[in-house]
Amino acid sequence: MATDYFQVSPDSPPKLKKIEDLNNTPPPEPFEVKKYKFREHCFNEMRASYRKYRSRLHEKYKKYETDEVRMQHIPEGLSAEDWLQMLQLFASPEFKALSLKNANNRSNQKVIACTGPTPFAQTEYDMVNVIFDFDGCHIMSLSLL
Template sequence: MVTERLSQFYEFEGQSWDASLDYVIKCINEAWRNYKRRLTAKYIKNKDPIAVRDGHVPLGIPMEDWRVFVDQRTTEEFKRASARNKVNRAKLKGPACFGRHSMAVTRHKMAMEKNLTSDAEIGRCEVFLRAHTRKDKVVQYPDLAEKLDELYSSNPASRMTDMNDALTELVGSDNRG
């Protein structure tokens, strides 16, 4: 059903349908989560739930749907989960700083900047450091960056992506495969 519905709106030429469908669904889900987050921040957070529920409804949202959304966002369960997530985000030692770009896109941009013929010539450690460095060149993991430099100097081969590269030695293997 989902594939039939999406194929009415999207055309995927020369690509695997499954991979394309997964990508489209991922993008739709992300856009939906971001939209709900923006609605919550703009209209609901730190405001009286009753006044919000019965007051101004954002353009394009039916009143019935808006009331259900406000009710869901003002439950104690949602507030507890939100508070827990806020605490967990605060525990991050060095959040990623590369915005919408994935690690793969960041790696590709780095390869293009260095005029390399392949993205494979950029090591996982370099991409990790770039992803955790702000625009003003402040590294989010300064201790880790120093340790990586020490490992690089002692073993230059540890720069390249490998099961035993310098980053794996310091922070462990990737969780997502």
């Protein structure tokens, strides 16, 4: 029988026993897979939105010199308590160390992205097509002579 091939003896290492357990579990339902993918997509979108929002708050934080002045300019839609928590986060040594590390890494970049949201692979593909089109046009024009 084909299922006997996957059976592991009791003396086998735990890693192989886990493989046997995985083999005995039924595959997930298609709806469950879609639900999981949708959930992951939603969480990724929420993470990205929160990072953008926090970045905008940090820009407002950097506008002013002192916390007293910053507390007078609370961003719209944010409570005073939440703004105070963000001020404490932005002033924390951990946040400042991470910001400094990221700024140094950014300044050490040799290649600066200038294609906007277009992936580099797409830009490279487009450039290759332009070269092939150029070669094709010039070869054809030479053949007409």
